[in-house]
Every structure is written in structure tokens, then in C-alpha cells.
Amino acid sequence: MSPRFVAARLATLVATVIVSSLAIYGAMFLTPGDPATLLVGGSRDPDPHVLAEVHREYHLDDPFIQGYWHWLSGALHGDFGKSLVYRDTVAHLIGTRAGDTLALVGFAAVLVLTAGTVIGTFAALRGGRTETLATTLTAGAMAVPTFVMSVLLIWLFAVQLPWFPVYGSGEGFTGTLAHLTLPAVALAMTWIGYVAQVTRTAVRAELRAEHVETSRSRGVPERTVVRRHVLHNASGPVLAVSGVGIAGLIATAAVAEQAFGTGGLGALMIEAASKQDMAVVQAVSLIFVVVFVVINTAVDLVSAAFDPRLSGKGTP
Incomplete structure (x- = not known):
């Protein structure tokens, strides 16, 4: 198995996760209105103080890329935020x-x-x-x-x-x-x-x-x-x-x-x-995507080990 093949598969894995995480995080901003209302369970008349707290915690007032990076970096450390619907941390629920x-x-x-x-x-x-x-x-x-x-x-x-x-x-x-x-x-x-x-x-x-x-x-x-x-x-x-x-x-x-x-x-x-609990939906979706991509990458690498032609070492 050539190092180039392994590097290409790992690069594809990272790129897929990044693109998928951007789509998962960005989906919250596609709905009309304030994204914070989704994070509090889609309440029609949410408490302004709660909305302000959600804006601060999830960096919704930051530029999109900056807010996305805060969310992703927190997820990489196991911090997916809090579920205001379940009144618990998302990490504990998961x-x-x-x-x-x-x-x-x-x-x-x-x-x-x-x-x-x-x-x-x-x-x-x-x-x-x-x-x-x-x-x-x-x-x-x-x-x-x-x-x-x-x-x-x-x-x-x-x-x-x-x-x-x-x-x-x-x-x-x-x-x-x-x-x-x-x-x-x-x-x-x-x-x-x-x-x-x-x-x-x-x-x-x-x-x-x-x-x-x-x-x-x-x-x-x-x-x-x-x-x-x-x-x-x-x-x-x-x-x-x-x-x-x-x-x-x-x-x-x-x-x-x-x-x-x-x-x-x-x-x-x-x-x-x-229940429109987007904090939980985002976290579970990201986990599913990561696991799915990791398994597929592992299968590609193991299959290439069984058949060297797949990694470009063998003759076609």
C-alpha cells in the first residue's frame, strides 16, 4: 500500500468531515428568523434573556466562520453545548x-x-x-x-x-x-x-x-x-x-x-x-458523519491491503 494512497484517503476523510460539518452547522442559519430560537426548542415567545445567553454561548453574533470554528473546536473536545429542551449537556445525553x-x-x-x-x-x-x-x-x-x-x-x-x-x-x-x-x-x-x-x-x-x-x-x-x-x-x-x-x-x-x-x-x-433541539441534532449528525466516513476510509485501506492494485502499486 503506497503512502500516497493512504495520504489521499486521509485527506479525503478530513475534507469530507469539514464540508459535512459546515453543512450541519450552516443548516441552522437557513431557517428564517433568529437561529437562537431553534436552540431553545423553537419557542414562539422565548425569553429575551435566554436568547441573549444562547447568542453568547453559541457565538451567534460572531461572523459565520468564527462561530463555526467555536462550535467545531468545542465538538473536537467533547463540548457540544447544552440542550435547553432536555436541560442537560449534549455530551451527557449522547x-x-x-x-x-x-x-x-x-x-x-x-x-x-x-x-x-x-x-x-x-x-x-x-x-x-x-x-x-x-x-x-x-x-x-x-x-x-x-x-x-x-x-x-x-x-x-x-x-x-x-x-x-x-x-x-x-x-x-x-x-x-x-x-x-x-x-x-x-x-x-x-x-x-x-x-x-x-x-x-x-x-x-x-x-x-x-x-x-x-x-x-x-x-x-x-x-x-x-x-x-x-x-x-x-x-x-x-x-x-x-x-x-x-x-x-x-x-x-x-x-x-x-x-x-x-x-x-x-x-x-x-x-x-x-422538538427543534438543534444543539442535539447537530451533535448527533456530526458523530454519525464522522463514524460513517471513518469506517469507509478504513474499508478502503484494508481492501487496498488485500488487493495492492487498488493503491496503485499493482498492475491494472
Whole structure:
């Protein structure tokens, strides 16, 4: 992996975060009227003293770039300001909710990686009706939105078959696992379909590769051929789509959190947006953008390590 490639990816990460943070901060100024009214919850008749305090704390009277820098530099130090709607610091609100989102996304990511790769690999190796059935089911999973899948899972596994709880995040390991199973499945289902489809295509392509046929003609056992050549060479595109899928889980976690009442960051952002609590919305949006971009950059770097051609070192 060339240093130039790494530097380019890191520069892209920084540029994306800066542009996104400018858009997030600037969105508050696009609405008519005083931006301070949004920070106090959009009250129609806010207290002038409160507005003056908000102007001072959030540097709203400063030039745009100067106010943006105060906000961003504070965010870099974990200071996102105060929520006047929740009567608490934004950092504390995020800290109390981040664990639920992390557990949900982590659970869903495990499901995406394991189920997606196993289904795709099994379908490609078996072929025939097995491959057709797997392709049909995964295509169907890709077509169902997360909120529809949430409703279906609640109806089946909480109403018809009361196997899982459907509200809250639970306590303890077993309680958390039981409460997060349905939202994790609902969140992961679409990306399981994507990963399975890409895995199947990549494995099928490697099975027809010339070096695989050469290994077989030399009498190399089929298990060895599959493990050393097929699966190893197919891991590049599978890893890439898996990383994008995990980043996508973060972007859509709010839907599952709201449907199942797990109370994570996504649900917090939706609640704050409904109450026009811009300080919370800005902070959570920035965190989501940073995590999304960091994961995608990490995937690019790992994929380039598996395939040196992606970093410009190999031959095209």
C-alpha cells in the first residue's frame, strides 16, 4: 500500500468531515428568523434573556466562520453545548445513549458478516436450486425497507409468537441480547442480502478462474482450492461491501431504534428534531458523519491491503 494512497484517503476523510460539518452547522442559519430560537426548542415567545445567553454561548453574533470554528473546536473536545429542551449537556445525553446504539449496530454487523458471507458462499458452492433459492430470498430481503421489516418481525415474533420483547434495550447480557435481537435483524436484513449477493458473485467468479482450474488439474484437494484460492481471492469485494454495509447500519439505525424503542442516538436525534433541539441534532449528525466516513476510509485501506492494485502499486 503506497503512502500516497493512504495520504489521499486521509485527506479525503478530513475534507469530507469539514464540508459535512459546515453543512450541519450552516443548516441552522437557513431557517428564517433568529437561529437562537431553534436552540431553545423553537419557542414562539422565548425569553429575551435566554436568547441573549444562547447568542453568547453559541457565538451567534460572531461572523459565520468564527462561530463555526467555536462550535467545531468545542465538538473536537467533547463540548457540544447544552440542550435547553432536555436541560442537560449534549455530551451527557449522547453518552447515555451511545452504548445502546453501539450494541445494536455491533449485533447487526455480526449478523451481516456471518449470515451474508455464509449464505453467499454456500449458494455459490452448491449452485443449482440452492443458488436460485438463496438469490431469490436475498433479493427479497434487499427490497424490504427497515421499518417494514420491523413491523413484520414485531407481528410474527412478538404478537403471534411471543418469543422476544419489543421495547427497550434490556438489562444484563441476556436481557440486552433478547431485546436487541429483533431490531438487529430488522436493521441487518437488507445488508445481509447485499453481502450475500456480492459474496455469491465473487465466489462464482473465482470458481471459474484459470488458476483455480490449474490447481484442480494438479490434484490439489477441493477443500484446499476453495479455502486458499477461491475464498481468499473473493474476500476483497466481500470485505468492501461488508464495510459499506456496517457504515450503512449506522445511517439507518434510527429507524430500528424508533420502531423498537431501544433509545439510542438515532432515536435521540429524531426526538430532538421533533422538538427543534438543534444543539442535539447537530451533535448527533456530526458523530454519525464522522463514524460513517471513518469506517469507509478504513474499508478502503484494508481492501487496498488485500488487493495492492487498488493503491496503485499493482498492475491494472
